[in-house]
Amino acid sequence: xxxxxxxxxxxxxxxxxxxxxxxxxxxxxxxxxxxxxxxxxxxxxxxxxxxxxxxxxxxxxxxxxxxxxxxxxxxxxxxxxxxxxxxxxxxxxxxxxxxxxxxxxxxxxxxxxxxxxxxxxxxxxxxxxxxxxxxxxxxxxxxxxxxxxxxxxxxxxxxxxxxxxxxxxxxxxxxxxxxxxxxxxxxxxxxxxxxxxxxxxxxxxxxxxxxxxxxxxxxxxxxxxxxxxxxxxxxxxxxxxxxxxxxxxxxxxxx
Numbered sequence: 258x259x260x261x262x263x264x265x266x267x268x269x270x271x272x273x274x275x276x277x278x279x280x281x282x283x284x285x286x287x288x289x290x291x292x293x294x295x296x297x298x299x300x301x302x303x304x305x306x307x308x309x310x311x312x313x314x315x316x317x318x319x320x321x322x323x324x325x326x327x328x329x330x331x332x333x334x335x336x337x338x339x340x341x342x343x344x345x346x347x348x349x350x351x352x353x354x355x356x357x358x359x360x361x362x363x364x365x366x367x368x369x370x371x372x373x374x375x376x377x378x379x380x381x382x383x384x385x386x387x388x389x390x391x392x393x394x395x396x397x398x399x400x401x402x403x404x405x406x407x408x409x410x411x412x413x414x415x416x417x418x419x420x421x422x423x424x425x426x427x428x429x430x431x432x433x434x435x436x437x438x439x440x441x442x443x444x445x446x447x448x449x450x451x452x453x454x455x456x457x458x459x460x461x462x463x464x465x466x467x468x469x470x471x472x473x474x475x476x477x478x479x480x481x482x483x484x485x486x487x488x489x490x491x492x493x494x495x496x497x498x499x500x501x502x503x504x505x506x507x508x509x510x511x512x
Contacts (some may be wrong), residue, residue, distance in 0.1 A: 282503060290397070296363065298360075303360055305503060308501045309350070311463065312347075315343065315345055315366070315369035317367065325406065330419065341378070341379050345375075417452045420453060421453065424457055468486045470502065
């Protein structure tokens with residue numbers, strides 16, 4: 258029964274596998290649950306700041322202890338213990354450092370491509386929030402509640418969607434893409450930054466990181482992933498991957 262499966266057993270954080278319980282780094286685990294891509298788990302002093310990013314999946318973060326803070330749409334949002342926050346696919350957000358003595362956070366990534374322009378904060382006070390007490394049943398209920406109440410507003414207008422598609426799907430140089438939009442490179446850069454929140458090159462790098470993450474989940478070798486995702490070399494991908502997702506491709510691939 259799902260009530261008997263706790264977070265600790267779900268994420269294999271027991272003493273028999275000490276490396277998986279390490280603190281101060283994000284750990285990711287395959288879910289093996291329909292509709293759930295993977296879990297992410299943080300246990301450390303406060304939480305680290307990461308580069309602005311978005312995901313190809315819906316992300317739900319549940320704060321077990323401590324707090325987390327994010328910058329979203331030019332606003333700083335703090336989520337306390339007993340609360341959760343959901344980010345729709347494609348929503349740019351920046352995790353910020355928090356000074357708590359300990360923060361434990363569970364991230365859930367869902368196969369949900371509903372793009373929206375905002376986030377949702379929800380309460381989770383009615384369930385026992387702890388690695389040894391929160392059950393898979395609790396996690397699935399929170400996931401269903403958060404995803405069902407999420408905003409369905411589109412991110413930007415039709416032109417923003419075209420900008421995203423051009424930067425993600427095309428291998429053209431930024432200047433050539435700008436010409437396709439009848440813009441100078443400088444004017445195109447200003448437009449992309451205004452509408453997507455990142456400069457064209459940064460947006461394209463982030464899209465490549467998300468693609469690399471998907472390939473790593475499929476078990477492909479790290480060096481091949483770096484090449485397939487369009488990075489100059491493996492070390493380049495590793496630096497950006499850690500600053501964006503809080504772990505290295507090697508650790509991510511092994512879990």
